[in-house]
Amino acid sequence: AKLLASLMTSGNSWKGVITAACEGTVFLPQVRFVAELEANLPCTCKVHFPDPNKLHCSQLIVTPDEGYYQGGKFQFETEVPDVYNMVPPKVRCLTKIWHPNITETGEICLSLLREHSIDGTGWAPMRTLKDVVWELNSLFTDLLNFDDPLSIEAAEHHLQDKEDFQNKVDNYIKRYAR
DSSP, X not given: OHHHHHHHTTOGGGHHHHHHHHHTSSOHHHHHHHHHHHTTOOTTEEEEOSOTTOTTXXXXXXXXXXXXXXXXOEEEEEEOXXXXXXXXXXXXXXXXXXXXXXXXXXXXXXXXXXSSOTTSXXXXXXXXXXXXXXXXXXXXXXXXOSSSOSSHHHHHHHHHOHHHHHHHHHHHHHHHOO
């Protein structure tokens, strides 16, 4: 009850969530995901729940305020599995992007999203959705990795011609990320 009361005071984004919780169509563990996801978001991120009856599915919008991707609006779809937090959420990028760690079809190279990673930085039960949001946000700044790319073509493009890479990123932002 305390959690729901605190959610009611946090604004319109909770309206559908509260209604669904009060009607019994969602459960308190699902509301916990919502609270966890929206708690302490970076100022460049927003969370949206397209269906308040399906709180395990959310959309994250990242709008980088620096770096190559500044000015873009990148949308991610997040699905929390029933066995969360023993396994990581499933995340994919819905916005077409030219990025070394995100393919044009939305696959994401981020150790945190792997159940088992070689470098030991993969998912662990103590990780949270907040960690996922912060790391996705960082893919546009300090976690941008040209040395271990998922999109080899984008990484090689950057290596060969940084200015042309930036032009292609800008073109993608204009076409897909507004």
